[in-house]
Amino acid sequence: MGRAQQRRIVSIWFPRLASDRVLRLRASGAAAEGPFVVTLKQANAERLYCLNPAAARQGLEPGMTYADARAFCPELESCPADPAGDARFLRVLRRWATRYCPWVGLEGDDGLVLDITGAAHLFGGEAMLLVDMRRRLSRAGLSARIGLGDTRGAAWALARHGEGCASPGAPLEALAGLPVAALRLDETTVTALQRLGLRTIGALDAAARAPLARRFGPGLMLRLDQALSRQPEEITPQAEPPHYGVRMTLPEPIGLEADVMAGAARLLDRLCARLAAREAGARALCLTLRRVDQGAQHVELRLARPLRDPERILPLLARGAGEIDAGFGIDQLRLEATQVAPLPARQLSHVSTGQADRLDDLISRIGTRVGLEQIRRVLPADSHIPERAYTVAVAAYSEPGGGWASPRARPLSLFPPEPVPGTGPRPPRRFRWRRLSLEVLRATGPERIAPEWWLSDESWRSGVRDYWRVETRQGRRLWLFHTPQAPGWFVEGEFP
Missing domain, CATH: 3.90.1600 (Palm domain of DNA polymerase)
Known part of the structure; x- marks a missing residue:
């Protein structure tokens, strides 16, 4: 040897x-x-x-x-x-x-x-x-x-x-x-x-x-x-890296949408089984339909959450499949998960998750028309500054947040501070705001909020603010604040 x-x-x-x-x-x-x-x-x-x-x-x-x-x-x-x-x-x-x-x-x-x-x-x-x-x-x-x-x-x-x-x-x-x-x-x-x-x-x-x-x-x-x-x-x-793609070559060309969806269903079963074996879920799918003239049609689908459930994915593919041009017939179908995310197995329980699944499917359906990035949700942020107490995130790539942790109620509508006439540390009894003459019926406060020194915010550099919740006789419920270091009154929000 x-x-x-x-x-x-x-x-x-x-x-x-x-x-x-x-x-x-x-x-x-x-x-x-x-x-x-x-x-x-x-x-x-x-x-x-x-x-x-x-x-x-x-x-x-x-x-x-x-x-x-x-x-x-x-x-x-x-x-x-x-x-x-x-x-x-x-x-x-x-x-x-x-x-x-x-x-x-x-x-x-x-x-x-x-x-x-x-x-x-x-x-x-x-x-x-x-x-x-x-x-x-x-x-x-x-x-x-x-x-x-x-x-x-x-x-x-x-x-x-x-x-x-x-x-x-x-x-x-x-x-x-x-x-x-x-x-x-x-x-x-x-x-x-x-x-x-x-x-x-x-x-x-x-x-x-x-x-x-x-x-x-x-x-x-x-x-x-x-x-x-x-x-x-x-x-x-x-x-x-594992390849998540399956294909099917047909003995005879097809052209009906029902036949295409039947073929896509069989491919989905195989693809989802491969994803389940690796505890992964698809975030984006691409269905390629090859025609007999060697042309190709593509149906792309982006999902709000990783999925490997064929019964939930197949209806989402239906809209794109209905818009294809089969030409003289389709002789090959190929389905690929172009974007994959971890999806570990979950313990089954009596608590139903159907509501969350329906919301994710709704986001996916709307996202196929307007784009997933256009669907956003508001999430609470860790800040006592009113303008910084929330963030806007893409719904498909974020989880719903908890409630806002605030010691006092916050207005539903916030806008840039608008000055109103007034003197002294307490809200004025009468003032004009947006061409309205308002009379204060009840005022609750003050709530002092200091600026966050580690952030550079031009609107808060003037110092602390004393916030008041004001109910007017005319029915408007406003959020006013007073700046002690440079005396002045401003309206920043309105309660429903």
Whole structure:
């Protein structure tokens, strides 16, 4: 039997993933020539999270406060960090890297690991494969450092501390001069090893193992052996996301709406069973109807809540199916869940949820005509300022909120403050408002509301307000406030 093929691992590190991603999205590449940073709020301070080369040449470093960075570099441009966007972009790069080999995994938040064993000859050898990687990444505007070795640890060390290649079967020759931090150790262990005079991997490998294992535990020796091919380390490729799509090819073309809906019902049963197996629900569906002339009709449906109930989804598809043009007939139907959200199984109980389900279905039906984003609901907000005590959210992407927590009643109608004549801390007995002469019958108050100092609101910078609930003899029930620091009376709302 022949000898097993030597494993070869590639590690790709993107040291400027966040800034490169943002600069790629900008319309003009001119911004990449000047200093640019991505900032992240940490410990109540905006700190530098990622820098482009121009910013690094100015002496800026990650972790520096943004205020200090602007003092060093007044022309500095910045953008807030988006870790979720960076993670999505890294997954896109992982899919791109499968062009070199099928075994590609994520390496932390800013790297990839590839098992190219048996695949390098397809690109003319390892050297040509690495050249092709660097050329394509550079053309895409991405800074990357690449390491190649027999193990994952060796490739990681070379990518982040040497950017080179280790010859097959001789990892120590390439790693001996690298610092011990290249073994993926924590900072405490690295500092302790440096104090013992063990600053490089070569010096650590030459030292006695037993005393080091007793002092630092087995983890140190494991990392060393993994890097030097003495201990195996597996690479787990990231699984491809599940595909939620089903199709049906018909032996004879159809054209009636009833036949289309019957086919859609069968596809829905299969699709919902696949969603249920992964405890997911569809937020958006696309039904594609292929005609015999190779044309296609699309019926799109967006749902207010994740669903996997065929009986509830099918009636919502009926409106779009009734508007299709079958032409000379439809010979294939394809149904795909284009947007999916988690939908875990729920415990059945005697409490009915039919009312909430009917409301969601109503929002979905109206949303197919006017758009889900046009249907909004008012939610309570945590603020004692009347104008800030509510938020407006898209109903399809929010849950109904609880009641407003307010010690006093609030008017149903609010409007910008309108001045009325009056003096003194109590409401005037008579005043004119909107060309009406009003006489106060009863006044309840005051309720003092102070501005929120952490928010900059021009209308509240004048100071506190004393609110009164005023009932007039003419039947109007108004909400007035008085400003003690600059005496004046204003009407801001009206009770029903």
